[in-house]
Amino acid sequence: MDQEENIYNLIPREYIRPPKPPRYTSKFKSEAKDDIIGGKQAQKTMGPPKEVVRQPAEFLKKNEKHPPLPEKKEFKYPDSDKRKPKIPPTDEKPVMGMRTTKNFITQNAVQNIMSVAKRPEKNYVDTRKGDAHALPPSGLEPKFINRKDYGEVPVYLHKRKEDMERAQQEYNAYVAEHFRRGAMEQLSDEIRQHIIDGLKANWEEIHREFQGLSVMTDTIPKKSRKERMEAEMAQLEKDIELMEKHPVIFIAN
Amino acid sequence: MVEEAVNKPVLELQNAIGFGGTVPNGLKVHPNRQSLIYPIGCTVVVRDLATNKQEFLSGHSNTISAVAVSKSGKYIASGQITHMGFKADIIVWDFETLSMYCKLTLHMVKIQDLAFSTNDKYLVSLGGEDDSGGSVVVWNLETKEAICGAPAQVPSAGVTHCVTCFNEDDMKFATGGKDTLRIWQLDLPNRKIRPTDISTGQTKRVIRCLTVAHGDGMLYCGTTTGDIMSVFTTTFKMQTFGPEKHPFSLGICSLEQLPTEEILVGAGDGTVAVVQGPNKRFKRTSKCVKVKGAITSISLRGKGHQFFVGTDKCEIYKFNFGDFKPELVETCHHGPVTDLVFPTNCPELYVTSSKEDIRIWDANSARELRRFTVPNMECTSVCITGDGHLIVSGWTDGRIRLFLPESGECVHTIGEAHNLGVTALAVFSDNRHLVSGGKEGDVRLWRISKRPYASKLLHDLHEHKAAVTCVTLKKDDSECVTSSTDGTCIIWDLNVDKPFRRQMLRLNTLFNNVTYHPEEHQVIAAGTDRKISYWESADGSLIRELDASSTGAINALDVSSCGSFFVSGSEDKLVKVWTYDRGVTTHIGVGHSAPVAKVKISPGHNCIVSVGMDGSIIRWKMPGGDEE
Structure with missing residues (x-):
């Protein structure tokens, strides 16, 4: 290997980029081309598509297949209405020139005058030094x-x-x-009932006659007759009422 | 040297491989983010990061010891070392025109460190140890004059190593060193600088580098202990030091403040790491990478998205802050280059040898291609077989090692080839035989065989009395000439059965180099007498002598393959081109910052390559129209 080492290899040479190999072309390209041109249509090989393909404009969007989430609500603490408002930040400055009209002195005085005096706390003391404890929870x-x-x-x-x-x-x-x-003899219920029925029958008899009277009471006999019938009916009504009013009736000797 | 350079046409410099990695903080990125500034020997190189074009700022007479770039990028300052007792120059360069702006001379022997004030008004320079124990001088850059100077430290303290200016205040700077840390205030009306000593209490540290935090509030000091000390600049009190748990091995050599609180640290063991700010007590972060050699400089590009790291093994790494992985940007030899050789008929590559390694370079891009390392040894000579299958190298441990050029595998070692070290080598053109010269003066003939790799000593020729410096073979391998420092060159008949001495060329010099004219009827030799001598190879008679240099010995010679001209490299840092027949200098190459060790003409006559003792390799353009 050291035979290959040579100082002349160190001479800096400009890097020549080797030429790119020719682009790959499939050897089946012509066959495929013939297939396409020469007749077989797409559906004829695999049958019609099972599913309707979406239009390009209706592409699958994010979270489309997920159920929609509920709308965002601002988070609130359950006791947020009881909470005090936030304290102002340290760098907040009051609005220039704003002044309250509230008279704090008077308002305070009025508040104190109107206020009900506070009830003293119920405590009990158990040592000589006066350690006080609340009374209500103690059970005493x-x-x-x-x-x-x-x-x-x-x-x-x-x-x-x-x-x-x-x-x-x-x-x-x-x-x-x-x-x-x-x-004292007490009137029995049957007799009392019998009397009341008799009275009512009488009243109806008279009432029937009274209904049959002529409309015109132009003569004295007519008048006197009518007055008499009216008086009789009133008397009967009075008696019925009396009888019905008292369930127990004693007959004095 | 200078007047010669003026008179003759100058060789055009194509590129230089080199980086003075040992200069602390010598590598700088210019604020325009486009240029890298670093020293090679006695020149400053401005290298464009985009185009890799190099510009050279030469003007120093000796090795550069400090480099600074102003914050606006208008000025570059460099300081140098000189011989003992002489004054060392600081040169301020104008970046736009890349010319010398001014030369500032006041310090003795060495410039330790330099720093520009933030608005480019002043330059602060720190003298070396021999500069009356180190002194600080503040220069006005407008008037190009010194404002004032002062001793850098109190007499009881040690050496001051570094200086840095404040980021916002023109009038303030800080110095640090062994047992000394001072913040100085410039008093311009009174022409005084006033120091404030910072007491560090119990913590005794030697500060090697300084950096000022953003906003000038804090001063960070990198120490040889391997931790960072932070000091308040207003109160002059030490704040803290850290990291406490795992300080950086071999000390912190370089610091850079990042735009955040974090700090980038370069350590002596080659670690580049990011530590947290002083408030976290400089705790280490996960960003930590180790490179070869000690980090000597770190420089941020812009705000720090990218940064450059220089090591004392003379390598520059680029980091992207994000991935935090080193990327080698520049390499060069970190020791003197001893030999240079081109493969036969191959101008694109050359092989150099140096301390610890042999490297193969691409000549055009100046890129390192291969490196074969043998630790702690120095390769003195290298040659390549004609078929290029083997690199044969001679080393100071007296061995000849055979390397495969690509894998770098050492396939065979001839132990004890020369007992004082191998100094010269030549391979026959049949790739089977080898001539070697040693420091003790022996010339030996070897046979090498491949598969399996083996060697056999054929002959041992005792003639030279001192080190053999060069061996050159004839093309047909029938003869070789060797030069030696005993004052002789010997022409040997290389009959494989019984080699013998044919001629001896004597001259009162230490021969450094000898080579055949391509037609092989003449040899030229050169040595320490600064002369180049022509000899008849048939009878060994001296034809003529040329005065090749006025000051330094001739170290290297190479004759062109057409034989019409040759080049020489000499101790005075010059490369000269000569016509062979007339013996006239036609061109001079100025650029080396150290003696030229070897020079070679490339096989196709494209260029001349020369290597220096400082580790630099310079490629010169072949002058046209002088081939007479």
């Missing part, structure tokens, strides 16, 4: 909703109700006893 203060009889009717009301019922019964018994001792 009784809570009414935690009582056993919370929400129930108090016993004294039950008692009172019973007392009243007993007094009524005693009274009823007394009256019954009294009636029994007085021996």
